[in-house]
Amino acid sequence: MAKYEVVVDRAACIACGAARAVCPKVFKLGSDNGKNRVVDEYSVHLDWKTSVGVIPEELYECVLKAVKVCPAKAIKIERVE
Numbered sequence: 001m002a003k004y005e006v007v008v009d010r011a012a013c014i015a016c017g018a019a020r021a022v023c024p025k026v027f028k029l030g031s032d033n034g035k036n037r038v039v040d041e042y043s044v045h046l047d048w049k050t051s052v053g054v055i056p057e058e059l060y061e062c063v064l065k066a067v068k069v070c071p072a073k074a075i076k077i078e079r080v081e
């Protein structure tokens with residue numbers, strides 16, 4: 001089954017909450033700086049400016065909704081395997 005890498009540019013994120021609203025299985029606002037991040041279950045890297053996660057194929061459409069709705073264009077998704 002395919003896997004996808006999700007990268008959130010937290011420096012660009014304006015913490016509007018839209019990513020979490022459309023895809024709460026993958027995104028939440030971080031308790032560190034209030035900006036979007038990948039939830040612990042899928043997170044592989046987190047710091048103040050970048051959150052990286054690896055998600056299974058069944059969550060691709062969910063993340064794509066967040067990519068499209070993000071006003072800061074802060075979310076990228078790319079197939080990794």
Ligand code: SF4
Nearest residue numbers: 013014016017019070
């Ligand atoms: S939709 Fe974009 S700007 Fe809004 S919280 Fe998510 S990543 Fe940040």
